[in-house]
Amino acid sequence: MKKTFVIIFIGLLTLSCAKAQTNDKNDIIEIKTIEQIKDIKERILYRAKNLLNTFTDPSVIVIPFESESRTQWTNLPVGIVNRKGMSIGDMSNTQRIQMQKLLSELLSSRGYLKTTGIMHLDNILERHFNVPRLKWSHKEYYFSFWGEPSLNKPWGFKLEGHHLSLNFTYADMSIAPTPLFFGTDPAEIRETEYAGWRVLGEEEDLGFLFLNSLNEAQKEKAILKDRSVPRDILTNPDSEQRLTEFWGIKASDLDDNQKRLLEYIIEEYLHNLEHDLAHEEMEKIKNAGFDAIYFAWIGNIERTDSQYFLIHGPTFIIEFDNHRNHIHSIWRNKGNDFGADILKEHLKNSPHHKNE
Numbered sequence: 001m002k003k004t005f006v007i008i009f010i011g012l013l014t015l016s017c018a019k020a021q022t023n024d025k026n027d028i029i030e031i032k033t034i035e036q037i038k039d040i041k042e043r044i045l046y047r048a049k050n051l052l053n054t055f056t057d058p059s060v061i062v063i064p065f066e067s068e069s070r071t072q073w074t075n076l077p078v079g080i081v082n083r084k085g086m087s088i089g090d091m092s093n094t095q096r097i098q099m100q101k102l103l104s105e106l107l108s109s110r111g112y113l114k115t116t117g118i119m120h121l122d123n124i125l126e127r128h129f130n131v132p133r134l135k136w137s138h139k140e141y142y143f144s145f146w147g148e149p150s151l152n153k154p155w156g157f158k159l160e161g162h163h164l165s166l167n168f169t170y171a172d173m174s175i176a177p178t179p180l181f182f183g184t185d186p187a188e189i190r191e192t193e194y195a196g197w198r199v200l201g202e203e204e205d206l207g208f209l210f211l212n213s214l215n216e217a218q219k220e221k222a223i224l225k226d227r228s229v230p231r232d233i234l235t236n237p238d239s240e241q242r243l244t245e246f247w248g249i250k251a252s253d254l255d256d257n258q259k260r261l262l263e264y265i266i267e268e269y270l271h272n273l274e275h276d277l278a279h280e281e282m283e284k285i286k287n288a289g290f291d292a293i294y295f296a297w298i299g300n301i302e303r304t305d306s307q308y309f310l311i312h313g314p315t316f317i318i319e320f321d322n323h324r325n326h327i328h329s330i331w332r333n334k335g336n337d338f339g340a341d342i343l344k345e346h347l348k349n350s351p352h353h354k355n356e
Contacts, residue, residue, distance in 0.1 A: 040105070077135055078142070167180070180272065218249055251295070292314050317332045
């Protein structure tokens with residue numbers, strides 16, 4: 001009996017230390033349980049592979065990484081714009097569970113709750129304000145892989161639907177998490193059993209908190225009085241405008257408390273990501289020079305249903321637009337949206353490139 005037990009134990013130990021080979025002959029990873037994987041980027045890869053393995057035909061969910069549509073995004077409902085990949089409504093329960101586990105790995109609890117809250121908000125629109133042609137429903141959010149999850153080849157995924165566009169790129173154990181778009185309609189629900197619900201309330205509250213910390217001279221710099229509240233974020237997918245100028249008040253003109261309040265707003269966006277990823281992104285912003293960040297405000301300083309603010313740094317853009325109780329909000333990395341920078345590094349360091 002003891003001998004049998006020892007043989008079984010050795011067999012299990014050997015399996016736990018074994019190597020697993022994926023479709024890419026160079027893509028070797030250790031077989032582990034998720035609890036044994038400490039590195040967040042390995043955990044994300046593990047979750048992504050588990051999700052992909054639930055599909056008997058990967059072509060229904062995997063789109064070539066080189067496809068031009070990888071770098072296209074929209075926040076419009078599926079009734080207006082078709083999506084790539086597979087809808088949540090068409091997934092099996094197993095596939096939905098694995099997709100949610102991947103999201104939970106990548107996002108913090110606040111980011112995950114905002115994501116699922118935005119999708120649930122569509123259920124509320126469908127139930128109480130139904131416009132059938134727009135296809136408001138959490139079932140109408142689409143997931144797609146761009147290339148198969150791999151240690152050695154670039155890949156990514158997109159989760160997108162009405163008021164949501166998560167764009168994630170992975171290359172050489174580096175992660176690019178932008179553009180990251182969240183929106184809500186309404187910004188605040190004012191009727192039905194959901195009255196008072198604000199999915200993106202913290203972003204708006206922090207904006208007012210920072211604005212009201214400024215003295216009158218600082219407000220003169222920060223508030224753009226010659227502009228009306230935009231109907232959308234300025235870097236929306238259909239806009240040809242790209243923000244190259246810096247507007248408003250510069251962080252170097254703020255006191256320490258005001259700088260911290262500005263940092264709170266930035267953190268609210270970055271900390272939609274898992275803890276380590278969020279701190280990695282914040283470190284990049286600080287290394288580029290926090291004092292070089294600008295804040296601009298459009299609209300009344302009292303609470304209304306319409307206000308806009310822009311936070312613009314050397315390496316990033318954050319926009320928040322509430323137009324008539326309807327929010328569009330985005331975080332963009334100026335050089336690394338859709339992984340532009342990390343893909344350049346991947347190409348530079350790839351064996352194929354070196355041999356040319």
